[in-house]
Amino acid sequence: MVTLVHNYVFPLKGLPRDQISTVSEGFQFGRVSSCFFTQSRRVYVGVPPVTAIRYRIPTLMAMRDEGAKRGNRSSKQKVPHVLTVAGSDSGAGAGIQADLKACGAIGVYCSTVITAVTAQNTIGVQGVHSVPENFIDEQLRSVLSDMEVDVVKTGMLPSIGVVKVLSHRLKEFPVQALVVDPVMVSTSGDLLAGPSVLDGLREELFPMADIVTPNLKEASTLLGGVKLETVADMRSAAKSIHALGPRTVLVKGGDLPDSLDAVDIFFDGENFHELSASRIKTRNTHGTGCTLASCIAAEVAKGSSILQAVKIAKCFVESALDYSKELVIGTGPQGPFDHLFKLSSNGNSYRRQGFNPSDLFLYAVTDSRMNKKWGRSISDAVKAAIDGGATIIQLREKEAETRDFVDAAKACKEIAHSYGVPLLINDRVDVALAIDADGVHVGQSDMPAHVARRLLGPEKIIGVSCKTPEQAEQAWSDGADYIGCGGAYTTKTKENNPTVGLDGLKTVCLASKLPVVAIGGIGLGNACSVMEIGVSNLKGVAVVSALFDRECIASETRKLHSLLMDAVSRLK
Numbered sequence: 001m002v003t004l005v006h007n008y009v010f011p012l013k014g015l016p017r018d019q020i021s022t023v024s025e026g027f028q029f030g031r032v033s034s035c036f037f038t039q040s041r042r043v044y045v046g047v048p049p050v051t052a053i054r055y056r057i058p059t060l061m062a063m064r065d066e067g068a069k070r071g072n073r074s075s076k077q078k079v080p081h082v083l084t085v086a087g088s089d090s091g092a093g094a095g096i097q098a099d100l101k102a103c104g105a106i107g108v109y110c111s112t113v114i115t116a117v118t119a120q121n122t123i124g125v126q127g128v129h130s131v132p133e134n135f136i137d138e139q140l141r142s143v144l145s146d147m148e149v150d151v152v153k154t155g156m157l158p159s160i161g162v163v164k165v166l167s168h169r170l171k172e173f174p175v176q177a178l179v180v181d182p183v184m185v186s187t188s189g190d191l192l193a194g195p196s197v198l199d200g201l202r203e204e205l206f207p208m209a210d211i212v213t214p215n216l217k218e219a220s221t222l223l224g225g226v227k228l229e230t231v232a233d234m235r236s237a238a239k240s241i242h243a244l245g246p247r248t249v250l251v252k253g254g255d256l257p258d259s260l261d262a263v264d265i266f267f268d269g270e271n272f273h274e275l276s277a278s279r280i281k282t283r284n285t286h287g288t289g290c291t292l293a294s295c296i297a298a299e300v301a302k303g304s305s306i307l308q309a310v311k312i313a314k315c316f317v318e319s320a321l322d323y324s325k326e327l328v329i330g331t332g333p334q335g336p337f338d339h340l341f342k343l344s345s346n347g348n349s350y351r352r353q354g355f356n357p358s359d360l361f362l363y364a365v366t367d368s369r370m371n372k373k374w375g376r377s378i379s380d381a382v383k384a385a386i387d388g389g390a391t392i393i394q395l396r397e398k399e400a401e402t403r404d405f406v407d408a409a410k411a412c413k414e415i416a417h418s419y420g421v422p423l424l425i426n427d428r429v430d431v432a433l434a435i436d437a438d439g440v441h442v443g444q445s446d447m448p449a450h451v452a453r454r455l456l457g458p459e460k461i462i463g464v465s466c467k468t469p470e471q472a473e474q475a476w477s478d479g480a481d482y483i484g485c486g487g488a489y490t491t492k493t494k495e496n497n498p499t500v501g502l503d504g505l506k507t508v509c510l511a512s513k514l515p516v517v518a519i520g521g522i523g524l525g526n527a528c529s530v531m532e533i534g535v536s537n538l539k540g541v542a543v544v545s546a547l548f549d550r551e552c553i554a555s556e557t558r559k560l561h562s563l564l565m566d567a568v569s570r571l572k
């Protein structure tokens with residue numbers, strides 16, 4: 001058995017360390033039965049069994065981030081790239097169309113080699129037209145020889161000939177990882193691949209695969225028809241399929257009878273992981289398998305480990321199903337779902353159209369102690385600030401219990417969005433994700449902005465507190481949208497927070513490639529002096545006590561708004 005793992009280096013006994021590229025992101029101990037060595041792809045071959053230390057080489061994401069740090073952010077950027085080799089579904093719920101939507105939703109480029117065109121809808125598959133093998137080969141060659149594919153994901157492979165063509169091309173053009181979804185039958189029960197394909201999968205593709213993702217029916221077919229009815233059956237199936245050669249196996253339990261949760265079993269040759277999601281009650285599950293495999297491929301292309309990728313993918317499918325459970329498309333029993341989370345017309349009327357730096361103009365930051373002192377709820381405070389003219393809200397709740405914070409944040413989001421005002425969450429990326437806030441604001445000791453960006457996706461607003469030009473530079477290369485700079489003046493809101501003063505603020509503004517909002521001790525008495533430092537990327541002031549430690553928040557906000565307007569018009 002050969003294990004191809006491009007993302008890892010397996011230094012075998014006696015192998016000189018200087019042949020190992022950068023050692024980063026820590027290491028794990030593992031056992032590999034054998035592996036391969038080619039100089040160019042950094043994969044090693046050994047005699048089984050070999051105990052190895054597994055070093056992670058820099059992922060594409062890390063390399064891209066490095067590139068960005070070196071300042072070539074806008075010139076050449078390597079975009080994570082998944083190639084899907086699968087069938088077209090005219091109803092667009094599964095197959096190539098699901099793959100494109102899933103990768104798009106995750107922010108990964110997806111190229112497509114089409115193996116068959118199906119006439120398909122929510123009722124079933126009415127026809128299959130296979131693409132000639134030599135033309136599939138031509139598509140493969142076109143993409144693989146030119147477009148720097150990171151991960152290949154396979155779906156419907158209608159004949160053994162297609163499997164052979166693919167495995168041949170993958171040997172010629174090796175990729176970082178291979179995700180095999182052994183599609184055989186559609187959810188509607190229609191045949192998508194003949195029985196001969198089984199041998200092809202087992203002999204040609206599984207040994208090269210980093211993960212194989214059969215559903216219950218497929219796992220049973222691969223194992224000669226064994227009955228799979230319980231989670232224990234799924235575990236033993238995962239083990240038996242692993243013995244066919246793939247690095248890891250995910251047996252999917254979407255169709256497990258009588259199960260309240262959607263349970264999948266992941267096996268990496270040593271450990272089992274039981275991955276559970278709540279089972280969404282919906283008819284719209286057509287394409288869940290294709291979507292899951294594409295999300296795994298996309299996450300691996302971005303730099304996740306296989307297990308991490310599976311967890312994220314499962315969460316994506318669960319959220320997408322939940323979001324689209326009431327969607328009505330087609331009349332049959334198997335509807336598609338909404339990968340882009342946006343088709344549904346209920347709620348969410350406000351969506352951010354990109355970050356607008358002028359939103360930083362009057363930036364209101366809440367404070368739970370002040371709300372407590374004045375006996376008001378966070379949402380009442382937020383409403384009053386918006387009534388007075390606040391242009392963006394940040395919820396800064398250092399003491400609240402998570403559940404209370406989530407509830408309050410939800411209420412505040414509703415209010416803010418009804419006025420078209422963006423709502424950010426201080427520090428707590430989890431809370432921002434939970435309520436689908438417009439973004440987060442993080443400090444230097446909070447979650448790094450590039451990690452927050454990876455978690456929140458490209459559309460959300462990310463702000464970073466910076467005191468120096470170096471931190472501002474870092475925020476920019478981490479993918480932040482704006483920086484908060486302060487303390488402009490001394491403040492009691494934040495203890496042990498050194499003041500940078502107006503000079504420090506000006507230095508950071510001049511150095512920053514991002515728009516800046518000033519913070520720290522700003523109120524009616526000094527807001528104009530702040531704006532008057534006269535640097536064009538200083539877009540506004542952020543205030544806490546000057547609004548929230550006052551009897552009437554709305555009128556204080558109104559006064560500050562008009563002062564700022566005057567200051568800006570004087571500067572023009």
Ligand SMILES: Nc1ncnc2c1ncn2[C@@H]1O[C@H](COP(=O)(O)OP(=O)(O)O)[C@@H](O)[C@H]1O
Pocket residue numbers: 187214215216252253254255262263264277278279280281282285287288289290292314317318321
């Ligand atoms: N109703 C559901 N609610 C939540 N997750 C589901 C549901 N149905 C399927 N899944 C999940 O979707 C993924 C695809 O599973 P499955 O439907 O078994 O595969 P396939 O689409 O290949 O038949 C799995 O992670 C499974 O647990």
Ligand SMILES: Cc1ncc(COP(=O)(O)O)c(N)n1
Pocket residue numbers: 086087088089094095096118120155156183185186187188192285286287288289290
């Ligand atoms: C072209 C194509 N590829 C794959 C599937 C399986 O998807 P699912 O099992 O979710 O119906 C499908 N129905 N059509």
Ligand SMILES: [Mg+2]
Pocket residue numbers: 187254285286287288289
């Ligand atoms: Mg399914």
